[in-house]
Amino acid sequence: MCGIFGIIGLNAPVPAELLERATQSLAHRGPDDGGTVILQDSAQEVIEVGLGNRRLAILDLSPQGHQPMNDPATGNWIVYNGEVYNFREVRAKLEREGLRFSSNSDTEVILKAYGHWGEECLHEFRGMFAFAVWDAQRHRLFVARDPMGIKPLYFWQSDRYFMFSSEVRTLLGTGLVPRRIDPAGLVNYLTFGSLYDPNTLVEGVNALPPGCYLTWENGQVKQVQYWDLIDLELVEACHHAGDCAENRGELEAQIAEMLEESVRMQLVSDVPVGVFLSGGIDSSSLVGILSRSGVQPSTFSIVFREADYSEAEYSRAIAQQFRTDHHEITVSQSDFFAAIAPAIRAMDLPTIDGINTYFVSERTRAAGVKVALSGLGGDEMFAGYSSFRTVPRMERFANAWERISGTVRGPLANVFAALAPSSDQNRKLTALARNGGGIAHPYFLSRMLFTSEQLNELLPGMKMDSAPLRRAENLLAEKLNRSLSLDPINRVSYLEARCYMLNTLLRDSDFMSMAHGLEVRVPLIDHQLARRILALPGSWKLDPETPKPLLIRALRGQLPEKIFQRPKRGFTLPFEYWLRDALRPVVEELLRRIGDGALRALISEPAARSVWNDFLEGRTSWSRPWSLYVLQCWCEQHLSN
Numbered sequence: 034m035c036g037i038f039g040i041i042g043l044n045a046p047v048p049a050e051l052l053e054r055a056t057q058s059l060a061h062r063g064p065d066d067g068g069t070v071i072l073q074d075s076a077q078e079v080i081e082v083g084l085g086n087r088r089l090a091i092l093d094l095s096p097q098g099h100q101p102m103n104d105p106a107t108g109n110w111i112v113y114n115g116e117v118y119n120f121r122e123v124r125a126k127l128e129r130e131g132l133r134f135s136s137n138s139d140t141e142v143i144l145k146a147y148g149h150w151g152e153e154c155l156h157e158f159r160g161m162f163a164f165a166v167w168d169a170q171r172h173r174l175f176v177a178r179d180p181m182g183i184k185p186l187y188f189w190q191s192d193r194y195f196m197f198s199s200e201v202r203t204l205l206g207t208g209l210v211p212r213r214i215d216p217a218g219l220v221n222y223l224t225f226g227s228l229y230d231p232n233t234l235v236e237g238v239n240a241l242p243p244g245c246y247l248t249w250e251n252g253q254v255k256q257v258q259y260w261d262l263i264d265l266e267l268v269e270a271c272h273h274a275g276d277c278a279e280n281r282g283e284l285e286a287q288i289a290e291m292l293e294e295s296v297r298m299q300l301v302s303d304v305p306v307g308v309f310l311s312g313g314i315d316s317s318s319l320v321g322i323l324s325r326s327g328v329q330p331s332t333f334s335i336v337f338r339e340a341d342y343s344e345a346e347y348s349r350a351i352a353q354q355f356r357t358d359h360h361e362i363t364v365s366q367s368d369f370f371a372a373i374a375p376a377i378r379a380m381d382l383p384t385i386d387g388i389n390t391y392f393v394s395e396r397t398r399a400a401g402v403k404v405a406l407s408g409l410g411g412d413e414m415f416a417g418y419s420s421f422r423t424v425p426r427m428e429r430f431a432n433a434w435e436r437i438s439g440t441v442r443g444p445l446a447n448v449f450a451a452l453a454p455s456s457d458q459n460r461k462l463t464a465l466a467r468n469g470g471g472i473a474h475p476y477f478l479s480r481m482l483f484t485s486e487q488l489n490e491l492l493p494g495m496k497m498d499s500a501p502l503r504r505a506e507n508l509l510a511e512k513l514n515r516s517l518s519l520d521p522i523n524r525v526s527y528l529e530a531r532c533y534m535l536n537t538l539l540r541d542s543d544f545m546s547m548a549h550g551l552e553v554r555v556p557l558i559d560h561q562l563a564r565r566i567l568a569l570p571g572s573w574k575l576d577p578e579t580p581k582p583l584l585i586r587a588l589r590g591q592l593p594e595k596i597f598q599r600p601k602r603g604f605t606l607p608f609e610y611w612l613r614d615a616l617r618p619v620v621e622e623l624l625r626r627i628g629d630g631a632l633r634a635l636i637s638e639p640a641a642r643s644v645w646n647d648f649l650e651g652r653t654s655w656s657r658p659w660s661l662y663v664l665q666c667w668c669e670q671h672l673s674n
Contacts, residue, residue: 035100036062036199036547037112038085039165040207041174043252045193047071047083051207056085058203062114062547063087070101072110074172080251082167082174086112089550091404092120094303097136104141106132107148108169113140114199115162115184116554118298123157147175152246155259159298159559163241165197173250180260180560182230182243182535185381185543188254189238195249197241200381200544201233205671210238212672214631216501221508223491226385226482226660227537229508234382234667243535244560262527264564265518271568281573288566289587295559296322299406306554307331307402309393310359312347314417314581314597315408315557321591324355332357333397333405338365347596354593362396369606370615379548383667385482385660387541388606394546394553405551409538410558413529414566415581416522416574420479420529425521427475474513476528482660490640522571530563608655612648620662621645627665631672636661 036059040047052069060067066088074080086100101112117123120139123146128134132145139160146154147166152175161183165176176197178186188197189204196204204210218232230240241247244260274280296319300306308323310316310332323330334348345361352359369392376391397405412418483491495501512531516524539555546553569583576582580597612620624645628638641661647653 035089035112035114036060036087036203037100037114037163037165038198038203039112039174039196040083041195041249042081042083043193043195044079045081047081049083051209052083052085055198055203055207056087058206059085059087059199061550062199063089064550065090066099068100070110072167074169080172082110084110084112084165084167089403089547089552091116091302091304091552093136093138093140095136098138098140100140102138102140102144104144104148106145109144109148110167110169111140111144111147111164113143113162113164115160115164115179116299116301116552117143117158117160117162118301119157119159121301126157152257152259155246159561161554163199171250173248175246175248176241177246177259178241178243180244180262181530181539181558181563183539183543183555183558185540186241187233187238188241188247190254195252195254201235201238202381202671204238205235210235212631213237214635214668214672216495216499216635217504219635220488220492220495220502220505222383222664223483223488223660224505225477225480225532225536226656227540228382228384229505229532229536232505232508235672243531260560261515262530262560262564262567263515263518264568267564267568268519268523271565272570284569285573285583285586288562288569288583289589291559291562291565292318292557292584292587293322293326295556295562296406297326297328298559299554299556300328302404304403305331306404306406307333307397308357308406309397309408309553310334310348310351310357311408312344312349312351312596313408314584314592315411317347317351317408317592317596318411318584318588319406319408319556320351320355320357321588324357325591329355330357330406331402332359333393333400333402334359334361335393335396336361336363338363350593351596360400362400364392364396366607368392370611373616376545377663377666378670379545380663380667381544382540383660383663384537384541385656385663386537387545390542390545391548394549394551398549398551403550403552405546405553407542407553407555408557409542409553409555410530410534410563411581411584413526413534414557414563415584416526416571417581418525418529420476421522421525421575424476424479424525427478428521431475474509474528476513476525477509477532480533482657487640487644490643491636493637493640494634519567520571522574523567524571526567526571526574530558530567534558608659612655612658620658623662623665624658626669627661630665631668632665 038055056067056069069085072082084101088100101110103110117139120142124142127145134141143164155177162179163184163186168175185199187201189210194209198204213236214234215236218228218234221229221232228234230242245256245258247254247256271284308319308330332352336345372392376388379391516527519527542553574583579585585597624641627636627641645658648658
């Protein structure tokens with residue numbers, strides 16, 4: 034796991050000091066080693082290439098794993114962030130074809146694989162990665178991101194320079210990127226509480242989408258999608274086979290086998306691997322699978338001193354059943370409260386989530402763990418959210434509502450808006466009754482933070498039919514259109530995976546864990562496993578008696594009923610209380626400044642105060658004012674001149 038940076042100058046030099054400074058800004062991601070190199074293209078002297086890496090040593094701890102890494106056979110160079118879990122199998126395949134290796138690192142395997150297979154090498158890898166190869170023979174840069182988007186990659190281009198990095202903040206720190214807000218990104222953030230790929234909050238800085246690669250060649254950038262979560266042929270085959278009960282059993286058995294394979298595969302490491310254990314179904318399933326494979330892992334649980342927030346009995350039950358080397362990290366609410374400010378400073382992009390991950394990562398790394406398995410993705414893949422039941426119902430309502438004459442729908446929606454008590458839920462229902470709130474599907478409404486009417490108030494200078502808003506909505510429409518080939522339950526799964534999980538959970542997990550030099554692995558969303566799960570009929574994934582029945586059946590009765598026969602409870606913090614108490618003066622003071630700085634002429638200060646007053650009077654949840662607070666903090670830290 035690492036942080037990477039690169040810069041190409043076209044008829045422009047690559048400043049050595051800039052390259053060193055940018056690479057050093059990623060030191061928290063890779064505290065073990067670092068390196069830079071500036072290359073002069075042999076055939077085109079007008080091109081200079083600078084590559085930088087900060088390394089967290091997990092595989093091949095020797096100096097042979099140092100980056101940037103060169104392949105003498107091709108002249109290619111690589112910088113790489115991530116882990117390819119099946120690198121030994123890929124290496125063996127390359128060795129059978131005559132290639133030789135000088136290290137035991139997966140970095141060299143990627144470098145040699147690209148030199149041998151070109152772009153097709155991406156179909157050989159199972160893991161999480163973002164890497165860049167300077168192709169010396171083709172005089173081009175090749176940059177790729179893993180299929181599920183677990184590792185981030187951002188890029189920016191001007192007439193003279195092209196840059197990429199693991200973090201947006203690093204690009205800003207070069208001084209080359211203008212510190213201007215991207216209006217589409219701002220709309221994205223206020224709508225969902227996070228930035229949706231490829232948007233960022235910085236104009237001109239884009240995220241490379243998951244399952245994509247790009248090339249830079251002589252100043253031209255080309256982006257290509259090499260993998261998609263939906264395989265329509267696989268969907269059709271699984272649905273056809275699932276009509277037979279015997280075939281259904283075989284398909285579910287395949288999921289169990291692939292699940293075990295993914296968990297075992299992600300143990301590959303030259304340092305000890307731990308497991309985040311909350312006591313919920315997802316993290317407990319990882320421990321159960323490891324135990325069945327003969328592995329007794331070290332498990333780590335956060336235990337609150339306050340009984341109202343502690344789930345210690347569940348994590349202890351799993352640790353005792355599977356005889357893990359269990360570690361309880363006891364904390365108080367005040368410990369979490371003290372972590373808020375540094376957690377906001379650690380945000381590479383603003384988000385209303387992630388404080389939990391920051392704190393858990395900090396304490397786990399302090400306990401001596403460098404790699405941890407997480408159950409992230411279990412809810413998205415195995416239908417664990419309430420959205421898997423509510424969104425299909427909202428779909429049916431929306432379809433029926435559309436059949437009613439527009440001359441009737443409008444007045445009815447207005448009557449409901451006038452008579453219904455003011456609340457977040459009723460605002461969403463009003464938006465759905467009127468026109469979907471400007472959002473293409475009820476799923477997006479379910480994840481919505483501010484409705485289009487509220488955005489009109491918060492962003493008075495931005496017309497709701499403006500180009501930035503259309504660009505933000507087009508991104509959602511593209512994801513929706515891709516999901517229409519799926520049944521309603523799998524449609525929610527796809528949208529959760531490509532929206533909330535990708536843009537909130539995975540991004541937050543990356544920068545909050547890497548702030549402490551901790552690598553977090555997510556076996557439940559191995560890309561081959563995720564695609565196979567998505568291909569199964571959605572009806573198999575819901576049961577009125579059992580949550581996540583497909584996952585529970587895959588565990589073959591290993592989990593005690595007390596783990597899954599209890600109300601679902603997220604890892605929550607008392608923000609509602611904190612905002613009304615200790616955080617209140619801080620938030621109020623910051624919201625008074627929201628019309629200043631980078632947000633000047635964009636966000637209405639009176640509208641922001643209105644959101645705060647609605648919260649104090651119980652008309653809206655804490656997440657709305659919190660989103661504005663985090664946004665202003667981030668802008669003051671990173672967009673101030």
